Amino acid sequence: MPEHPQAGAILGLGIGAIILTSLTGLGFILGIVTIIMGSKARKEIEAADLGGSGKVTAGIVMSWISIGLTTLALALFGMFLALLMLL
Numbered sequence: 001m002p003e004h005p006q007a008g009a010i011l012g013l014g015i016g017a018i019i020l021t022s023l024t025g026l027g028f029i030l031g032i033v034t035i036i037m038g039s040k041a042r043k044e045i046e047a048a049d050l051g052g053s054g055k056v057t058a059g060i061v062m063s064w065i066s067i068g069l070t071t072l073a074l075a076l077f078g079m080f081l082a083l084l085m086l087l
Contacts, residue, residue, distance in 0.1 A: 004045050007052025010038045014059030017066035028070040031063035038063070 013034040021027030038060040045053050 001049070001051040003052035004041050004050045004056065006037060006041050007045075007055040010034060010041055010059035011055040012059075013037070014062030014066075017063050018069075021066040021069050025070060025073060027066040031066040031070075034059055034063040035067075 013030060017027040017031040017034055019027070020030055038056050041056050042053065042060075044050065045056065
């Protein structure tokens with residue numbers, strides 16, 4: 001069964017989102033793009049009976065993790081700033 005042409009790219013973007021989040025904290029931007037592309041590819045895979053759904057799913061999951069880590073980091077930073085203002 002042929003693979004969706006963007007499956008590898010979506011997996012790579014998901015990995016890139018995790019790396020960018022750990023290095024700069026800006027991986028959420030790439031994560032959002034990957035989730036949009038992955039959702040579209042997932043629909044195309046189901047409609048055309050293509051392979052690569054595992055790669056697409058992995059890319060989407062890594063993107064959600066990237067967004068979650070960025071949100072957690074921002075929340076912790078905000079709490080840290082709030083504690084500094086109380087002192």
